[in-house]
Amino acid sequence: KNEVEQSPQNLTAQEGEFITINCSYSVGISALHWLQQHPGGGIVSLFMLSSGKKKHGRLIATINIQEKHSSLHITASHPRDSAVYICAVLWRGFGNEKLTFGTGTRLTIIP
């Protein structure tokens, strides 16, 4: 079965710390999404990437296709970054209609 694993499951950090969330997957993919789910429940797309690195504000996402691994980094973390971060992959040969999701990393930033 094609799998997606995230680590850690839970992460608590002090405001200002550098945060890293990891995602690994079992077989070849076409692309990978990073999503954010706020306590209210809504899900928003942060990044979609198939190679290299993307940056948006304090968020950076990287992917290593050969190692089947992606990371999401948050610099200068802030309490408003507290959320669940989810990675989702598009297996090779499929599109967005068939994403497989990780179980998420719950991030809590303490002021």
Place this chain on the structure above:
Amino acid sequence: NAGVTQTPKFQVLKTGQSMTLQCAQDMNHEYMSWYRQDPGMGLRLIHYSVGAGITDQGEVPNGYNVSRSTTEDFPLRLLSAAPSQTSVYFCASSPRTSGAVHNEQFFGPGTRLTVL
């Protein structure tokens, strides 16, 4: 644009009742999907559609029906609700994948369903 809308936000059903969860998008997206989210598990695909008139099953389709008569709407029907269908349901849409170009996926706000 309203994006992806879902109704209702909350619903309580009794075992055996049927209902339809509504999903609509105003972005002219070809792809639409229904997911359920349960504690400790990733979102799981129930049904999906790659265009009007075309639907297919995902990972956990049993107990659910869908139809796609228009590009905008993708309702999810629970035929005979069971406590195992207690979950949060998300609808999502995206433009069609074109070759190697994959697109961002847009999610609705979710429907929290409880089956007693």
